[in-house]
Amino acid sequence: MSTASEPNERERSNETIRSADWERVAAMDEFRSLIAAKRKFIAPAVIFFIVYYFALPALVGYAPGLMSRRVLGVINLAYLFALSQFFMAWIVAALYVRAAERFDELARKIIHHLQRQSQGRVKGGE
Amino acid sequence: MSTALVMFLAFIAVTLYITWWAARRSTGSSAYFAAGRSLTAWQNGVAVAGDYMSAASFLGIAGIIAFQGYDGFMYSVGWLVAYLTVLLVVAEPLRNAGKYTMADVLAYRLSPRPVRAMGSLSTLTVSTFYMIAQMVGAGALVSLLLKDTGLTFHTAVIGIGALMIVYVVFGGMLATTWVQIIKAILLMGGTILLSLLVLNHFGFSLGNFFAAVTQVTYHDAQGNVVTQNFLTPGLRYKPPYGALDLISLGMALIFGTAGLPHILVRFYTVPDAKTARKSVVWAMLIIGSFYILTTFLGFGAATIVGRDFIAKNGGTNMSAPLLAQTLGGDLFFAFISAIAFATILAVVAGLTISASTSFAHDFWTNVLHRGKERSPGEEVRVARVTAFVVGAVSILIAILLGPNANVAFLVALAFAVAASANLPVIVLSLFWRRFNTRGAVAGLATGLLSSLILILLSPSIMKGGAVFPLENPGIVSIPLGFLGAALGTLTGREPEAEEKFTELNVRANTGLGAEKAVAN
Numbered sequence: 077m078s079t080a081s082e083p084n085e086r087e088r089s090n091e092t093i094r095s096a097d098w099e100r101v102a103a104m105d106e107f108r109s110l111i112a113a114k115r116k117f118i119a120p121a122v123i124f125f126i127v128y129y130f131a132l133p134a135l136v137g138y139a140p141g142l143m144s145r146r147v148l149g150v151i152n153l154a155y156l157f158a159l160s161q162f163f164m165a166w167i168v169a170a171l172y173v174r175a176a177e178r179f180d181e182l183a184r185k186i187i188h189h190l191q192r193q194s195q196g197r198v199k200g201g202e
Numbered sequence: 203m204s205t206a207l208v209m210f211l212a213f214i215a216v217t218l219y220i221t222w223w224a225a226r227r228s229t230g231s232s233a234y235f236a237a238g239r240s241l242t243a244w245q246n247g248v249a250v251a252g253d254y255m256s257a258a259s260f261l262g263i264a265g266i267i268a269f270q271g272y273d274g275f276m277y278s279v280g281w282l283v284a285y286l287t288v289l290l291v292v293a294e295p296l297r298n299a300g301k302y303t304m305a306d307v308l309a310y311r312l313s314p315r316p317v318r319a320m321g322s323l324s325t326l327t328v329s330t331f332y333m334i335a336q337m338v339g340a341g342a343l344v345s346l347l348l349k350d351t352g353l354t355f356h357t358a359v360i361g362i363g364a365l366m367i368v369y370v371v372f373g374g375m376l377a378t379t380w381v382q383i384i385k386a387i388l389l390m391g392g393t394i395l396l397s398l399l400v401l402n403h404f405g406f407s408l409g410n411f412f413a414a415v416t417q418v419t420y421h422d423a424q425g426n427v428v429t430q431n432f433l434t435p436g437l438r439y440k441p442p443y444g445a446l447d448l449i450s451l452g453m454a455l456i457f458g459t460a461g462l463p464h465i466l467v468r469f470y471t472v473p474d475a476k477t478a479r480k481s482v483v484w485a486m487l488i489i490g491s492f493y494i495l496t497t498f499l500g501f502g503a504a505t506i507v508g509r510d511f512i513a514k515n516g517g518t519n520m521s522a523p524l525l526a527q528t529l530g531g532d533l534f535f536a537f538i539s540a541i542a543f544a545t546i547l548a549v550v551a552g553l554t555i556s557a558s559t560s561f562a563h564d565f566w567t568n569v570l571h572r573g574k575e576r577s578p579g580e581e582v583r584v585a586r587v588t589a590f591v592v593g594a595v596s597i598l599i600a601i602l603l604g605p606n607a608n609v610a611f612l613v614a615l616a617f618a619v620a621a622s623a624n625l626p627v628i629v630l631s632l633f634w635r636r637f638n639t640r641g642a643v644a645g646l647a648t649g650l651l652s653s654l655i656l657i658l659l660s661p662s663i664m665k666g667g668a669v670f671p672l673e674n675p676g677i678v679s680i681p682l683g684f685l686g687a688a689l690g691t692l693t694g695r696e697p698e699a700e701e702k703f704t705e706l707n708v709r710a711n712t713g714l715g716a717e718k719a720v721a722n
Contacts, residue, residue, distance in 0.1 A: 098705040101714070110711060118290050125286045126456070132279065133452045136272075136435040137445020144434050149409055150416045154272060154435050161279045162490045165286055169486050172290060173479065180476060183712045190714075 110182040206536035224377035234374035236470040239719040247484020252386030256549040265518030267500020271432030278493035280455035287460040294475040295710035311702035313639040320646040322564040325463040329557035335612035337600035340546040363597035370589040385548040399529040400502035420509035454676035458617035461624030464556040473719035558588035622683035623649030635703040638696035645687025653679040
């Protein structure tokens with residue numbers, strides 16, 4: 077089957093993957109290191125942002141005196157902490173995007189690996 | 203004819219042209235439901251932001267901050283931070299493993315029919331409540347803003363409903379997306395302009411601005427003159443339950459956003475997971491900037507216009523438009539009002555398409571007809587009919603509820619159901635090998651029912667005699683949703699679901715076998 081346009085990577089990978097292959101991919105070293113790398117970033121990132129975020133309503137609710145303290149001119153701690161949440165969210169997102177470049181790289185490796193294997197299989201004459 | 207009406211008619215003309223253009227291009231299911239999966243990261247990001255910044259954000263938040271100060275700003279914070287859940291946990295696996303709806307991911311390794319039926323039910327519940335809230339708000343707003351032109355609440359609701367049906371039925375996802383993009387740009391532009399006018403009022407001195415915010419003067423319910431520091435927390439959420447209510451609200455926002463069907467469907471409109479990720483980042487930039495600017499909108503209305511004047515001239519929801527009128531005159535007032543209509547119109551269109559997609563794809567094709575279209579294009583035809591029905595029903599309910607309905611509880615309910623029913627099952631099906639059909643159905647049912655019942659027992663509905671003391675049920679109903687899903691799972695084993703976990707895990711993490719974009 078040939079098409080006029082060069083199929084992209086993912087289209088080729090679709091042709092190479094079969095239903096029985098999922099287990100094989102899951103057992104690949106590349107796949108395991110992809111999952112490990114993702115977990116290593118995502119788990120701490122999620123815990124961090126949840127703790128940082130819920131500290132705001134908890135402190136505002138249970139320590140209103142502390143949070144009403146003026147720290148920058150007339151601006152109080154409550155407003156500054158709330159404002160910092162926006163920057164926290166943007167920074168975590170930026171760090172994730174950077175880390176995800178590496179996840180994409182690892183995923184590409186897995187797909188290349190599979191393609192090489194399936195080409196090998198075709199040449200070997202199944 | 204008022205200037206606001208002229209501007210609004212211009213918006214309608216442009217969007218109808220887009221719908222006509224999209225209708226000519228759009229053929230096939232993937233084009234209708236997912237814009238051919240060929241949107242770029244910024245297009246989808248702006249559209250996600252547009253879907254999210256509803257009338258509740260623009261009018262509601264400005265109003266809450268204008269009346270209750272700092273506590274209103276807490277909503278703004280939660281609405282942005284929530285996108286970290288979307289970015290880190292949900293968006294990419296969903297794009298990699300699904301096709302058109304949230305239930306696609308569940309149906310992947312679980313028994314498709316019960317899971318899709320429940321998933322579709324909770325999607326329709328969330329969308330309908332969210333939509334009725336928008337329609338009632340829209341109707342009330344229109345009748346206030348355009349009372350000189352003789353437009354009534356009924357005509358306004360019917361007009362908005364009819365337009366939304368036209369966008370969705372004829373233009374599908376592509377038209378809905380572009381309506382959303384145009385509206386998001388208008389809304390951002392209007393908000394920036396309004397913020398600049400507020401700063402200008404204070405001589406571009408943040409010091410002067412915040413100094414005014416610490417001394418807001420108004421008349422309280424007893425008619426006494428009160429001077430309040432609006433940066434002080436606790437003006438809305440008071441003891442004994444205020445702190446818990448704030449945390450509960452935070453939970454509904456942080457976990458609910460990643461379960462909102464009209465946000466989730468947007469990730470199917472891009473070619474791959476990487477683009478989905480980038481579009482979340484675009485959305486976060488826009489949404490974050492917008493919500494930071496609510497500082498100027500809300501506190502600006504409190505200091506420049508004043509609570510007393512707003513209360514006499516249309517109430518909390520009119521804070522932002524009245525601020526525009528005070529600072530920029532009638533023309534700017536008309537512009538901001540037209541943006542508010544455009545916002546509502548675009549959001550209801552987004553909600554309608556996600557509801558009708560879920561009904562057609564999950565319930566009609568996959569539950570009733572076991573995954574087969576009986577004739578080509580059936581799914582799209584059913585979705586179009588559903589969009590029409592959903593629109594008509596929402597118009598009817600909005601008219602029955604009338605302009606004075608309490609819409610806050612409808613939105614709270616939408617977020618609570620999304621957080622308590624949808625999110626637990628999405629997360630568990632992606633990360634828990636043992637998770638099974640019984641767990642998914644139990645989780646969806648527990649989350650849906652508990653949030654529904656707790657809202658009915660809350661002060662939003664029962665006022666003084668509330669059985670459940672919090673306005674926001676999340677702190678109880680979200681754990682219940684997870685608990686229901688866990689208990690359901692642990693009472694049975696489903697070897698097939700556990701086996702398929704491997705496949706889902708590989709797909710979700712590598713994008714192998716993901717749905718492709720169609721060439722245009």
